[in-house]
Amino acid sequence: MIFARHSDSRCQRGLTFVYRYGFELDAGQLLGALGPDLICAEQLWGERKVIIGILSRRFEVQIGVRDGELRFMHRMSATLDQRESDRAGFEAALSMASPQPPPESS
C-alpha cells in the first residue's frame, strides 16, 4: 500500500477519509483519472493552495490539505454501495498517480 487511510471518526461518521501518501502527487493526473464529470477548483487556505475535485452527489476530494495529505468526502446522497465503489475507484486512481518504480532489468 503506497498510502495510509483512516476514517475521520468525528462528526461526519463514515463520510470522510483522510489519506496520507509519501510521494510527489500529480494532482492533475489523479483528478483526470476520476472521470470527465469531475468539477475542479482551487481554494486558498491561508498560504496553502488546496485543489478540489467534486463529482456531483457522489464525492469530493481535497488535495493538499496538509503536506502529503488529502481528504476524500462522500456526499450524503451517495448510497452505501455507491460509496464503497467510489472509494475503491479513488484508491485505484491514487495508486496509479504514484510514481511507478523503474522496470527491473533482466
Next chain:
Amino acid sequence: MSNALQVQMSSNGRRSLGGEALVYHCNFYNYWLQKTILLVDGLDMGGVIHDAAVASAYACLKGLDAGHYSSAVKLFAKLGFGLMDLSQIDADGGTVTTSVSHYGQCLSAAAGAEFARPQSRFDAGFAAGASAWGHGRMSCGFEGTVQACMSLGASEGKISLRGRKPNSEFFRSYRLDQNNDGPVPPKTWGGLDQAAVDEAVARLQLVGNEEGLIPRFGVMLTQHFAHFYNRLSFEFLRRMGDSGMRIAGEHLLLDAGYRCAFHTFGGVFLSPEWESLMSPVVASKSDAAHAMASIASTLGWGRWRLMEVNERRAVMRVYDDYESLGYRSMYGQATRPVSFLAAGGLGGLMNLLYLGDILSGPELDSAYFEKVFEHPEAFTVHQTQSIAMGHGFSEIVAER
C-alpha cells in the same frame, strides 16, 4: 438571482441576507438546542420551532424581494439545509419533499442513537414560510406537518402543507441594522487583524454544496437565521420562567453552548484549515484562544474580544452580540444576561485549551468530553455585562 443570494457581511461582522441576520452553527448545536428545548413536556416548543422557521424564512425571502418561487429552494440549499422541492405546492397547500436534509440526516451523528421523533420541524416551518411568501399569504398562512422524516429511516422527507387562519400575534422576525451604533471593539491580539481573518474565512466559501450541505471542520455547518435560534432559546426561557424553572432553563442553554464549543471549536482546532490559517501566527495557548475568538467573530456571533486570558481565567467582551441584540428586539430590555451561547463558548474554549490540551490533537469523542468538561477543575462562567440589559457590550468571565 444568485447575486441576490449573496450574504452581506458588514465591517462589524454582521452577516445578513434579505435583512435577516445569519449565524453559523453546526449539526451538534442544532441537535443539542432542539433536544434541550424539547426536554420539558407541555411547553409546545415543537410549535415554536415550526413557527420560528416560518417567520425567518418568510422575512428573508420578503427582504430579498426575490420575485420567483425557485429562490426559496436555492435559499434552502445555500444556507446548508439541503434540497427541497416546493413544485407541488399551490395556493391551497400540497406536499413538499426533501431529498437531502440537514435536520433529517445530519443530527444522527450528534445523537449517537436512533430517534423516536422526527427531527425536521425546521424543514416543515421553512416550507410553510416559503410557500406563504410564494403565494402572497401572510407569514402564518400555511402550517407544515412532517409526514416522513429521514431521521426515522424514510428515504426522503415529506411535509404536508395546509392553510391556516391569520394570526396577528404570530412571531415576527426582527431586522438588524447594518450600521454599528455600539462601541468599537478594541484590538486585543497582535497575531492577525480581524479583517484578514474575515477575508481568509470568506475564501473557504462556507456555503451549501450541490446537495445543499456544508461539510467543513469535521461537522455539518448551517448558515442559519439568528432569529430562529434566539426565538427558540428565549421563548423556551420565557415558558420555563412561567413554570418557575427559568434558572434551570438558563443552565440547559449554557450546556448547549458548551456542546457547541466542544464540537465546533474542537473541530476547527483539529482541522487542516486551522493549521493553514492560524498555525503560522499561534505560538501559545493564549494565542490560540485569541485566534479562535477571531474566527468566532466571523461566524455572525458578534465580535469576540479576550481582554484577559491565562490558564486560570479569561474575560471576554462580545460586541454586537447576536443573542443580546435578538433578545432586546423581541422581548425588550432584559433583567438578566442572555448570552448563553457565548458563555458556553468561552467556557468550552478554555476547557479545550487549558484542560484538554486540544492543540496536541486528541480524539474528539465522548470520553474526551467527559474528561475535560466534567473535570472537577473545569472552568465555570458568569456573565457580568449584557447588551440585552443596556450595556455597551456583553462580558463573560471564565474561571477555575
